[in-house]
Amino acid sequence: MLYAYAITWRGEPPPVAGLDGAALRAVGDEPAAIVSDHGELPLRAEPEDLWAHEAVVEAAMERGPVLPMRAGTAFADERELLDTLRGRAGEFRRALERVEGAVELGIRAVEDLEPSDNGKPPRDAGPGITYMIGRLERVRSAERVAAAIHEPLAALARESTWRVEAGPPPRLAAAYLVDRSQVESFRERVSELEDGRPISIVCTGPWPPYSFVAEGER
Amino acid sequence: MSSSRDIALVDLVDRLLDGGVVIHGDITLAVADVDLLYVGLRALVASVETLEREHGISLTSRGSAL
Numbered sequence: 001m002l003y004a005y006a007i008t009w010r011g012e013p014p015p016v017a018g019l020d021g022a023a024l025r026a027v028g029d030e031p032a033a034i035v036s037d038h039g040e041l042p043l044r045a046e047p048e049d050l051w052a053h054e055a056v057v058e059a060a061m062e063r064g065p066v067l068p069m070r071a072g073t074a075f076a077d078e079r080e081l082l083d084t085l086r087g088r089a090g091e092f093r094r095a096l097e098r099v100e101g102a103v104e105l106g107i108r109a110v111e112d113l114e115p116s117d118n119g120k121p122p123r124d125a126g127p128g129i130t131y132m133i134g135r136l137e138r139v140r141s142a143e144r145v146a147a148a149i150h151e152p153l154a155a156l157a158r159e160s161t162w163r164v165e166a167g168p169p170p171r172l173a174a175a176y177l178v179d180r181s182q183v184e185s186f187r188e189r190v191s192e193l194e195d196g197r198p199i200s201i202v203c204t205g206p207w208p209p210y211s212f213v214a215e216g217e218r
Numbered sequence: 219m220s221s222s223r224d225i226a227l228v229d230l231v232d233r234l235l236d237g238g239v240v241i242h243g244d245i246t247l248a249v250a251d252v253d254l255l256y257v258g259l260r261a262l263v264a265s266v267e268t269l270e271r272e273h274g275i276s277l278t279s280r281g282s283a284l
Contacts, residue, residue: 007239045258047227054230070238072255084241092239106229173232204229210237 002027002035002075003042005056006208007067007085007092014059019043019052027078028085031067031092034060035081043072057208065100067092068208095213102158102177103206105186108165109149109172111141112198138170145172149193149201156186161211175211231263 003019011032013024018036026032034056036042043049050071057068075081085092125133142164153176154160162174178186183206190203235256 004241041255043255045255045262047262050227050230050234050259053234068233068238070240071234071259073239073241075241095239104233106233108225108229175237202225204226207229207233210233213237213239 001038001040002033002078002081003038004069004073004075004081005034005036005053006060006069007031007033007096008060009064009096012063014056014063016056016059018056019049024056027081031085031089031096033069033081033085034066035075038074041072041074054208061103061208065096066208067095067099067213068210091215095215098159099177099209099212102179102209102212103183104209104211105157105176105178105183105203105205106207107149107153107172107174107176107190107201107203109145109174109199109201110169111145112200138164138166142170142172145170145199148197148199150174152193153186153189156182156189159212175207177209177212178206180206228263231259235259 003022005018005024008026009030009032011026011029013026013034016024018024019042020036020038022036022038022042024034024036026034043053053071057066060066075084146162146164149172150160150162153174157176157178159177160174162172165171165173176186187203190201193199194201
């Protein structure tokens with residue numbers, strides 16, 4: 001099978017090894033896919049495999065825009081892969097143009113505050129009421145974090161997407177498509193936003209644009 | 219592994235499972251293998267998040283860029 005890492009413009013693989021040390025090759029042209037050949041699915045649920053997969057995508061990203069594949073994407077043979085590349089060529093080309101010159105930065109943010117007293121259920125509240133009040137408090141907390149953090153950061157990004165992770169504590173998990181030249185400004189803005197606010201922020205990346213490969217908004 | 223590496227791993231798994239190009243259609247995938255892989259990845263993330271909670275390392279590195 002052909003294990004696929006990413007879609008790129010150029011039919012030329014990056015100068016690194018693939019999973020299991022396999023040689024990389026490119027199939028197709030504008031768009032092309034970076035693949036390696038295997039007898040069975042080479043990706044295991046182990047950190048070293050995930051980082052090895054990621055290393056290929058990042059090496060490809062050094063050469064130009066990439067669309068990373070979802071983990072575990074494999075094709076029976078070259079013909080199947082070429083059919084997919086041809087069938088979706090327009091979509092992939094538009095997506096490559098969309099992410100050109102940009103990287104993805106990830107944010108997780110959480111409020112440091114304990115839930116406020118008025119967010120606590122009455123002492124005699126049943127489980128249903130307790131659940132609903134807890135849920136409301138989580139939604140409010142997430143909205144506060146989103147207003148304080150997401151909107152200013154989105155202003156520095158080409159595109160952005162966010163969701164709330166239930167927790168506890170609830171977290172804002174957001175991704176931003178940022179011009180390479182703006183990465184340092186973005187990180188400085190993250191530090192500024194954290195200062196003086198009861199919010200902790202972790203910024204990860206730069207990543208390949210995993211969250212910005214699909215057409216339309218999530 | 220360091221805590222920052224753990225947090226980055228959670229972010230990576232998030233992206234590998236929920237992001238990226240999805241190929242639909244009659245691709246001859248080793249479906250059982252991929253399902254097993256995803257179960258394993260979810261378990262990996264759960265174990266890292268448990269570690270984070272137990273050691274209080276989650277989201278504590280102020281403004282860090284990993």
